[in-house]
Amino acid sequence: MDTERGPSRRRGSRGRHGTAAVAVVTAAMLALSLFGCTDSEPPGPGETTTPAPERSTSPFTGLPAAQGPVLAVKIDNVRPARPHTGLGAADIVYVEQVESGLSRILAVFSSRLPPQIGPVRSARESDLELLRQFGRPALAYSGSQSALKPLIEAAPVAALPQGEAPDAFVRSDDRPAPHNLYLLPERALAAARDVSDSSDIGMRFGAAPGGGRPLAEHTVRYPSARYTFTWSPERQRWLVAMDGAAARTTDGGRLTPATVVVQYTEVRPSRFSDRSGSVSPYTETVGSGTALVLRDGRGYDARWQRAAPDGDTVFTDAAGERLNFAPGQVWVLLAAR
Template sequence: MTGERAARRPGRVLTALLCAVTAAGLYGCSDSGPPEPAPTPTPAPATPTPATTTPAPATTAPAPSGLSPFTGLPARSGPVLAVKIDNVVAARPHTGLGAADLVYVEQVEGGATRLLAVYSSRLPELVGPVRSARESDIELLGAFGRPVLAYSGAQSALNPLLSAAPLHPVTETTGPGAFRRSPDRAAPHNLYLRPERAVAAVREPENARDIGFRFGPAPKGGTPVASETVRYPAARYAFTWSASDRTWRVAMDGRAARATDTGALAPSTVVVQRVAVRSSAFHDVTGAVSPYTETVGSGTALVLRDGRAFEARWSRTSATSGTTFTTPGGERLAFAPGQVWVVLAPRN
């Protein structure tokens, strides 16, 4: 059955986002000049599935040494790289998204969405298309310590905040060798990141650390669910349970979502985290106010794992702390080991 628990809110028609960062303060990404030939991405190794791994039991403690705190699977303790990814129709299919440990969905101007993909366990050859950062990215990423953040640019008034934040910003200006333009896509949807070069451009990047997730057996109860739909003013996500590989197949705006290098997007756990989305002090070139997604505080969530939906509570006390997910009875709610998607959905 299909549940539609995400908030619906009137929104403006999605306007075209411009790509140049100018003195007038527009969002976008700067052009690095003529595109270079597009190499064929090397497929990332397939994500292990829960059926072939032995996760640690769910506890109140962080993941044991040797397991990723983002997926609960065996992984190196590598540097954390976050990449802001375009998500309009012209930007799809994405590249490198299947290799992410963790994917956040955030609302932007006009009710559209962008993705913030977090990498640590492995780095694909390419990720993209890459787009611009927003103010709420600073708060969201505070739980990761001082991660590398790769993005195309930002409004000029936002740049001082990004520079002062506990981040290692990597853009075409600060790390030009980490990016390339694809001749197969039209601007602004043609900027791609080379993750290895992005991490190498940063001195002493911080390794993965506990952000509040716990992994292990599913809690008791839950409701059998075949699919779940989350709606934004100008975007729609559907997550359909695939029993054969125990993942949730992602669809965006009615079409199955895939990555050019790894195929169908299929997280093991999907968290629909209901949050406050308010206006920020920034706006785009058309005058549309940029939303600010509040990820500090508390609220309700829906956790999808193992073909079931579990009602949950989330809590985050500060911008430097992780997010705790609990059952209605107050026990820590464990995720299924594997890739996690956190859909930051506006509250009713």
């Protein structure tokens, strides 16, 4: 089961029955008259009280959630890596193009942490710019090529590669390497330092905007991958399919985001390449462009804008008004213009 971040309160112990209870009640009434009501035990000598986390609304999903640290995980997405684990608990799921036209996932967690997440794979240069809008998040990944390491070290992320946080990763024997590496998120965050809590990154949630058009299904294509989103009136969610097969998780069933954003942007060659010599694409996430927002069985033409690397990504409608997402998990597919 997912660990949902929520408040906890420590209750005071009750008195025993019998004659002694009269004295206890009398003393308690006197204490209350002097110091006021409380439902927590007073701190002992040398102890301090720690306030429970306040439960508010997640800026990533629009649902009730306690403020918590941001953990981003780079997840494998070729066929041998499926089904995924823990992906249904993510607040935001980003899809990026990688070498050979394939895709990879960068999942952002804050509201809930599943027991395991994966399979985990290596980071890319584009991840660093994309994550700057989250402040200083933790970034868990299997590793990276040596030429990219200086950029990761200079970026505002709490880097958690397998080599530096070995206790936070485990291997599974149910599939072959390299598609069998999984993250233990609680251990990962325990190993991270100075991680930012969730905060506003520009998303807005609320009632459906006017306009749009009925849209029962939409497919997003990459050179060697495709994603299809089919609206389910029964679930009031979008059912995800990857490369023609229903996308399920090992721990939560079908993947069903509430909002899907197709963000059209520039995807250009970077100066990095993989071991086979294939050039790594670089996906621009600072700038502006068009987008398609899917919610409630409708499609909305939109625009996106992010003025600076540490700025918010804002989605607006044709009139320039902020466009509300449906509360729940959000998928953002970064697609070439």
